[in-house]
Amino acid sequence: GAVVSQHPSRVICKSGTSVKIECRSLDFQATTMFWYRQFPKQSLMLMATSNEGSKATYEQGVEKDKFLINHASLTLSTLTVTSAHPEDSSFYICSARGPLGDYGYTFGSGTRLTVV
Amino acid sequence: QQQVKQSPQSLIVQKGGISIINCAYENTAFDYFPWYQQFPGKGPALLIAIRPDVSEKKEGRFTISFNKSAKQFSLHIMDSQPGDSATYFCAALSGNTGKLIFGQGTTLQVKP
Numbered sequence: 698g699a700v701v702s703q704h705p706s707r708v709i710c711k712s713g714t715s716v717k718i719e720c721r722s723l724d725f726q727a728t729t730m731f732w733y734r735q736f737p738k739q740s741l742m743l744m745a746t747s748n749e750g751s752k753a754t755y756e757q758g759v760e761k762d763k764f765l766i767n768h769a770s771l772t773l774s775t776l777t778v779t780s781a782h783p784e785d786s787s788f789y790i791c792s793a794r795g796p797l798g799d800y801g802y803t804f805g806s807g808t809r810l811t812v813v
Numbered sequence: 814q815q816q817v818k819q820s821p822q823s824l825i826v827q828k829g830g831i832s833i834i835n836c837a838y839e840n841t842a843f844d845y846f847p848w849y850q851q852f853p854g855k856g857p858a859l860l861i862a863i864r865p866d867v868s869e870k871k872e873g874r875f876t877i878s879f880n881k882s883a884k885q886f887s888l889h890i891m892d893s894q895p896g897d898s899a900t901y902f903c904a905a906l907s908g909n910t911g912k913l914i915f916g917q918g919t920t921l922q923v924k925p
Contacts, residue, residue, distance in 0.1 A: 703856070729911060740902060740915045741857070790856045794911065802847075802906075802913055804856035 699725050701793045703805030710781055710812055718776045718808045720791030726771035727793035731802075732764075735788040747774050781812040816840050817905050819916030826923050832890040834919045836903035839884065843905035847913075848877065848888045851900045860901070861888070893923045 700723040710716050720730060729748050733741040747753040747768035755761050763785075765777040774793075778785055791805040819836045826832045838846075844865055849857035863870045863877045863886065870877045876889040890897055903916040 701856075731913070738918075738920075740917050743912060743914070746912065788854075792913070802859070804849075804858065807854070807856045809854065 699723075699793075699801065699803045701727075701791065701803045701805040703791050703808055705808060706806060707809045708811070710810070712782055712812055713780055715777055715779045716781055716810060718778075718789055718791070718810075720774045720776070720793070720805050722772045722793045722803075725793075727774070728771065729794040730768055730774040731792040731794070732766060732774075732776050733790045733792065735790060735807075737788075741790060778810065781810070783812045786810055786812045816914050817903060817916040819903050819919060821919060822917065823920045824922070826893045826921065828893065828895060828923055828925050830893050830923075832893045832897070832921055832923070833887060834901055834903070834921075835885065835887045836905075836916050837883075837885045838905050840905070840907065841884070842907045842909060843914075844908050845906040846877070846879065846886050847904050847906070848875075849902045849904060849915075851902065851918075857902060890921075893921075895923045895925050897921060898923050 702721045704719050732744045734744050735741045743756050744759045745753045745755045745766050747766045749768050749771050753766035768774040788807050790807040792802050817838050847862035848860045850860045851857040861872050861875045863879050865881050874891045879886045901919045904913050906913045
């Protein structure tokens with residue numbers, strides 16, 4: 698079946714540095730990818746939608762300059778957390794819309810970001 | 814605005830019992846209703862999904878019941894097993910926006 702690979706699975710960074718998270722669709726082309734953020738024991742909150750070759754669409758309240766999204770190819774989307782601070786520590790999950798049809802969404806395994 | 818409301822927040826069921834999780838939605842533009850299972854430290858995995866033109870869908874021990882007029886849907890896990898212990902999320906999708914909106918989640922514990 699469709700697989701979305703997300704890396705790294707866990708990252709610890711110092712406050713003020715930037716971190717890049719990669720999301721790759723394996724064996725299928727993902728026209729649209731989504732990025733979610735999940736705090737402990739909470740639900741997934743949609744951060745942004747990225748379409749290959751165009752600018753990402755951010756949800757209300759999400760800082761575009763802090764969370765940079767690039768979807769340069771049909772198999773790769775990246776999320777860069779810029780000038781990270783401890784409050785950015787969270788579980789970030791990507792999702793790709795792909796070969797299962799318009800309603801097929803496959804999720805990555807998530808990235809645990811800890812900013813110290 | 815919480816567009817998909819899920820209950821209960823947590824659920825404890827004995828092995829072999831039936832686990833029932835309920836969701837309600839507001840936006841009539843939603844046209845796809847999936848359920849996801851998530852284990853700690855992992856991304857959610859699709860369990861089962863239903864379209865609004867169907868009132869029930871069954872896959873193995875998992876059944877979705879859908880009530881379009883009430884704008885409610887539920888997940889039934891029959892013969893619950895300890896391995897089913899996880900967090901379950903209902904979700905709703907609008908084909909127009911392509912955005913998947915999640916419920917608050919239900920932590921299920923199945924006791925042996």
